Each structure stands twice: as C-alpha cells, then as structure tokens.
Amino acid sequence: xxxxxxxxxxxxxxxxxxxxxxxxxxxxxxxxxxxxxxxxxxxxxxxxxxxxxxxxxxxxxxxxxxxxxxxxxxxxxxxxxxxxxxxxxxxxxxxxxxxxxxxxxxxxxxxxxxxxxxxxxxxxxxxxxxxxxxxxxxxxxxxxxxxxxxxxxxxxxxxxxxxxxxxxxxxxxxxxxxxxxxxxxxxxxxxxxxxxxxxxxxxxxxxxxxxxxxxxxxxxxxxx
Amino acid sequence: xxxxxxxxxxxxxxxxxxxxxxxxxxxxxxxxxxxxxxxxxxxxxxxxxxxxxxxxxxxxxxxxxxxxxxxxxxxxxxxxxxxxxxxxxxxxxxxxxxxxxxxxxxxxxxxxxxxxxxxxxxxxxxxxxxxxxxxxxxxxxxxxxxxxxxxxxxxxxxxxxxxxxxxxxxxxxxxxxxxxxxxxxxxxxxxxxxxxxxxxxxxxxxxxxxxxxxxxxxxxxxxxxxxxxxxxxxxxxxxxxxxxxxxxxxxxxxxxxxxxxxxxxxxxxxxxxxxxxxxxxxxxxxxxxxxxxxxxxxxxxxxx
Numbered sequence: 001x002x003x004x005x006x007x008x009x010x011x012x013x014x015x016x017x018x019x020x021x022x023x024x025x026x027x028x029x030x031x032x033x034x035x036x037x038x039x040x041x042x043x044x045x046x047x048x049x050x051x052x053x054x055x056x057x058x059x060x061x062x063x064x065x066x067x068x069x070x071x072x073x074x075x076x077x078x079x080x081x082x083x084x085x086x087x088x089x090x091x092x093x094x095x096x097x098x099x100x101x102x103x104x105x106x107x108x109x110x111x112x113x114x115x116x117x118x119x120x121x122x123x124x125x126x127x128x129x130x131x132x133x134x135x136x137x138x139x140x141x142x143x144x145x146x147x148x149x150x151x152x153x154x155x156x157x158x159x160x161x162x163x164x165x166x167x168x169x170x171x172x173x174x175x176x177x178x179x180x181x182x183x184x185x186x187x188x189x190x191x192x193x194x195x196x197x198x199x200x201x202x203x204x205x206x207x208x209x210x211x212x213x214x215x216x217x218x219x220x221x222x223x224x
Numbered sequence: 225x226x227x228x229x230x231x232x233x234x235x236x237x238x239x240x241x242x243x244x245x246x247x248x249x250x251x252x253x254x255x256x257x258x259x260x261x262x263x264x265x266x267x268x269x270x271x272x273x274x275x276x277x278x279x280x281x282x283x284x285x286x287x288x289x290x291x292x293x294x295x296x297x298x299x300x301x302x303x304x305x306x307x308x309x310x311x312x313x314x315x316x317x318x319x320x321x322x323x324x325x326x327x328x329x330x331x332x333x334x335x336x337x338x339x340x341x342x343x344x345x346x347x348x349x350x351x352x353x354x355x356x357x358x359x360x361x362x363x364x365x366x367x368x369x370x371x372x373x374x375x376x377x378x379x380x381x382x383x384x385x386x387x388x389x390x391x392x393x394x395x396x397x398x399x400x401x402x403x404x405x406x407x408x409x410x411x412x413x414x415x416x417x418x419x420x421x422x423x424x425x426x427x428x429x430x431x432x433x434x435x436x437x438x439x440x441x442x443x444x445x446x447x448x449x450x451x452x453x454x455x456x457x458x459x460x461x462x463x464x465x466x467x468x469x470x471x472x473x474x475x476x477x478x479x480x481x482x483x484x485x486x487x488x489x490x491x492x493x494x495x496x497x498x499x500x501x502x503x504x505x506x507x508x509x510x511x512x513x514x515x516x517x518x519x520x521x522x523x524x525x526x527x528x
Contacts (some may be wrong), residue, residue, distance in 0.1 A: 008251055030236075030240060033235075033238075033239030034238075034239040035235070037235035038235035039232060041231060
C-alpha cells in the first residue's frame with residue numbers, strides 16, 4: 001500500500017495546530033455520537049413506557065390499584081408514571097383532609113403534576129444543547145484548521161520563485177482534512193439534534209395531554 | 225442513576241467502536257494516491273516576452289539579412305582576389321624558374337665553349353711544340369739563340385696560361401657564388417610571400433572573430449536593456465527621455481556599480497534608471513570569459 005497521500009499521512013504531516021484541531025474534532029464527534037446513541041435509547045424507552053402506561057391507565061377500572069401497583073415497582077417510575085404518581089399522591093393526600101375545597105385539591109394535584117412534568121422535560125432535554133453546539137461550531141473549527149494549514153503552505157510558497165500547483169497542493173489537501181472532519185462531526189450532530197428535539201416535543205405534548213385528561217378525571221372524582 | 229451511567233458508558237463504547245471502524249474503512253478504501261495523476265511538467269523557462277512591433281522586427285530581420293548577404297558577397301570577392309593574386313605569384317615563380325633554367329643553359333654553353341677553346345689551345349701548343357722541334361731539328365744552330373727566346377716565350381706563355389687559369393677559376397667561383405645567392409634570394413622571397421599570406425589569413429580570422437564578438441555583445445546588451453526596462457518605473461515620467469549609463473559587472477552579471485554618465489536632464493528619471501539597473505541585477509552576461517572581459521564595463525544609452 002503506497003501511503004503517499006493516505007489519510008494517515010495527511011494527518012501525521014499536518015502542523016501541530018491543525019493536528020490539535022483535528023483531535024478536538026474527533027473528540028467532539030465521539031462525544032456527540034455517544035449522546036446520539038444514549039439519547040436514542042432514552043427517548044425510545046420513554047416513548048415505549050408512556051405508550052405502555054397509557055394502555056394500562058385507560059384499561060384500569062379504578063385508579064387506586066394502579067397507583068399501588070406503580071408505587072410497588074422497585075425501579076424508579078419515569079415519564080408519565082411519575083406524573084400520574086405525583087398527581088394522584090397529592091390528590092389523595094389533599095382529599096383526606098377535612099373541609100377543603102375541591103378546586104383547591106385539584107389545583108394542588110395539578111401543580112405537583114406540572115412540577116413532575118417539568119422535571120421529566122428537563123431530563124429528556126439534557127445534552128441536546130451539546131449536540132446543537134457541536135453541529136453549529138465544528139464546521140467552523142474545521143475551517144479554522146484548514147485556513148491555518150493553507151496559510152502555512154502559502155507562506156512556504158512565498159520563498160519560491162516559480163510557483164507550481166504541485167507545491168501547494170499537498171499542503172492544501174492536508175489542511176482540507178480538518179474541514180472534512182469538522183463536517184463529519186457536525187452533520188450527524190445536526191440531524192440528531194433536529195430529530196431528537198422533535199421527539200422530545202412530541203413526548204412533552206403527550207405528557208401535557210395526559211395531564212389534562214388525568215386532571216379532568218380527578219375533577220370528576222372531586223365533584224362527584 | 226447507576227443505570228444511567230451504565231447506559232452512557234455503553235453508548236460511549238459504541239461510539240468509539242463506530243469511529244474506529246470508520247477510520248479503518250477510510251484508511252483502507254480512500255487511498256488517494258492509488259492512481260497518481262500525471263503531473264504537468266513544470267514549465268522549464270517562463271518566457272519573458274516584451275511586445276514588439278512585428279513590422280519592425282521584419283524590417284530589422286531584412287536589414288540583418290541584407291547585411292549578411294552583402295558581407296558574404298564581399299567575402300567571396302575577396303577570396304577571388306586572393307586566388308587571383310596567388311595565381312599571379314605562381315606565374316611569377318614559374319617565370320623565375322624558367323629564367324633560372326635559361327641561365328643554367330647559358331652557363332653550360334659557356335662551359336662547353338671554354339672547354340673547346342682549351343682543347344684548341346692545347347692543340348695549338350702541341351703544334352707549336354712540334355714546330356719548335358722541327359725548328360730545333362731544322363735550326364740546330366739557331367737553337368742556342370732561340371732557346372733563350374723560346375724559354376722566355378714559354379715563360380710568358382706559362383704565365384699567361386696560369387693567369388688565364390686563375391681568372392677562370394675566379395670566374396667560376398664567382399658564378400657559383402652568384403648562383404647560390406640567387407637561390408637564397410629566391411627562397412627568401414618565397415618565404416616572405418608565404419608569411420605574408422599567412423599573416424593575411426590570421427588577420428582575416430581575427431577580424432571575423434571580432435565581428436562575431438561584437439554581434440554577441442550587441443545581443444547581450446539588448447537583453448540587458450530589456451531586463452532593465454522591465455524593472456524601470458515609468459510612472460509619472462515624460463516619454464522620450466534618455467540617459468547614458470555606465471555599468472560595471474562582475475562574473476555572473478552582478479552589477480557592482482551603475483552610474484549616470486550623461487544625464488537626461490530629469491533627476492527622477494536618472495535616479496529611477498539607476499535603481500532599475502540595480503534591481504535588474506544579475507544582468508544577462510556571457511559565460512565565456514573572453515567575451516565577458518569585453519563587456520565588463522558597458523556604457524549604453526537607456527531610453528525606455
């Protein structure tokens with residue numbers, strides 16, 4: 001294998017700064033891919049959980065057994081379960097108290113449900129901003145490496161009297177590897193960011209809907 | 225939380241593996257140099273061209289051609305003349321030889337005559353002797369008287385003969401000397417002629433060399449002028465200015481000194497011309513030392 005201008009050679013022959021840029025870009029790519037995979041698993045699990053829970057919720061005759069069932073689970077509840085748990089717990093607790101207004105009970109449970117949902121939202125949205133950052137800045141970082149490399153190769157050209165394309169071409173090709181890496185890191189990050197922010201939004205909508213529906217059920221309970 | 229950490233590390237390992245695989249694929253499948261692109265040959269010499277009027281060039285070419293033709297004709301004429309001269313000299317030489325031959329012949333004839341005479345003289349003597357004998361026999365009486373007379377006569381004769389012989393010898397020697405001298409003269413003349421021809425040839429060669437050198441130097445000066453003009457900054461100067469510059473160079477064409485010999489009247493022009501000369505260094509100069517020596521110091525009129 002002739003390694004005249006293979007990728008390894010290009011990377012190894014680059015100047016220190018360009019190599020540093022490349023290293024940063026590779027690290028950014030690795031981390032962003034870690035997050036892409038991680039997020040994908042988390043979102044998929046949340047989606048499945050919520051579907052599963054919705055099925056459970058709507059098929060249940062009474063909500064109390066569902067609550068006890070969920071509370072009895074040894075692992076931590078997530079997503080919709082958590083919202084349901086928080087809302088029902090607050091509702092039950094407030095309902096036990098004497099001479100309390102039904103509206104006040106509903107308000108309290110709704111508030112605690114909103115808090116739970118916010119927490120869920122926060123959990124889902126963590127690290128998404130990192131993907132956005134990688135997606136928007138790594139092309140620039142790569143471009144910086146390229147510009148630096150080209151600058152160097154042109155500076156070397158300045159001392160020569162007769163300039164040929166053969167003298168600049170290797171330097172430019174070397175420098176362009178940095179841009180390629182930047183794009184390589186950025187494209188998946190941007191795609192994943194768009195996709196996941198959409199997914200998160202849909203999940204939150206779903207939670208919102210569920211919250212409203214659960215509130216109306218509680219309302220019915222309170223005023224019956 | 226533990227589950228989260230587990231998930232994250234798993235994702236991290238997965239992403240690392242992905243990058244690793246990708247890197248390997250890139251390295252092995254993206255060998256840029258698998259087919260080397262034929263590199264365009266770097267242009268060996270970039271032509272430094274100055275725009276020139278074609279007509280003028282043609283005119284100049286024609287002029288040079290005419291000059292050359294004329295020169296050729298002259299050369300031919302000269303050669304013809306030389307040949308003619310040579311032929312003449314040959315003819316002369318032949319004539320001389322002929323003359324020499326004639327002289328020889330004449331000399332031979334003379335010698336023969338001399339011999340004849342001698343023979344005749346001998347005969348005569350013999351006759352005389354016989355006659356004397358007869359006389360002796362006849363005039364025994366008269367002998368005594370005659371003897372003295374005879375002796376005297378004989379003496380005289382002998383003396384005469386001796387004298388004659390001496391004279392002859394002298395004459396012969398003289399002849400010989402003259403001949404040798406003539407031969408020497410002829411040789412000397414011939415040699416002188418040869419020398420003259422040789423000298424003429426050498427001179428001719430030298431003249432030709434000189435002419436060639438002059439041409440070469442003219443060419444170099446033209447190149448120098450062009451290279452200086454390319455460095456000359458004409459901005460803001462009037463057209464038609466000219467100055468005479470003396471340039472001293474060292475081997476390789478590096479300018480050591482450039483000075484204005486005759487100013488153009490415009491100080492800026494002079495200054496810029498000088499700067500142009502320095503910045504055009506090294507100037508085109510011949511590698512041949514002989515030629516270079518002739519243009520170590522050049523003086524030329526600079527008129528861009």
